[in-house]
Amino acid sequence: MGSAEVVLSEIKLGGASQVSKRIDSDENFGRTVMSGIATGDSLWLQVADELTPTSAAAEATMSIALASALPHSPDKVLALVGDKYPIEEVCGIPFLKGDSALVITYHDEAIAAVARVRTVSVSAARDACRAALDDARDRRLERISPSYVVKNKPVAPPRRVRRKVIKPPQPVTPQDTSSSR
Known part of the structure; x- marks a missing residue:
């Protein structure tokens, strides 16, 4: 399952349409094929040439694999x-x-x-x-x-600094020394 030679022989034996359908139905097989194509190896690119994607997802994945191989x-x-x-x-x-x-x-x-x-x-x-x-x-x-990202990125509001209220010093009144005693 893991080599281009095996996939090419599957294409010759079962047909390209069968292998294309398997790419959609078998996630591991599809991932292996697309990863192989993405390497740019000539045998894997021959596999890409033989296959015709059967779904929009397979088409998109094949485009990504070919772009990676470019x-x-x-x-x-x-x-x-x-x-x-x-x-x-x-x-x-x-x-x-x-x-x-x-x-x-x-x-x-x-x-x-x-x-x-x-x-x-x-x-x-x-x-x-x-x-x-x-x-x-x-x-x-x-x-x-x-x-664009900086301009539209939500930013937390600035933290409000709470200032400690400083009470004015209490005037100390001198003791009353005049006593009427």
Whole structure:
């Protein structure tokens, strides 16, 4: 279950649709396949090429896996994008969690990897992916802008300092020495 060779043999024996359905129904199997694809290994990317996601959740997970593989194997990932895996989704920084540092780091790594692609057959995909990466970075950073967070972050009201009331000293009256005794 854990290797790309086993998954490819399952695809040959039972068909890609059976394996795609299993990704949805068997959480551990789906996690293993998506984690393998995310490594960018050529056999795992061959698995991605054979499969067609059967649900919206599987499509989203596959986009995340391919986006994770992009910095590692840009040529192979760009060869997969198109009708089955739209460029806007794979190159659109589809990660669920993303702070500004993660977005910037991923963007820089992916842009550098995509820039190394010299294969003519994927040059159009390379250019479209670069544009999608830039657009996604700008959109994500705008959404998670620190100025927005600081401006809209609820803040506890300032603590009220209670001042100790200082009573004025009581005047000491001298003892009455005039006595009528």
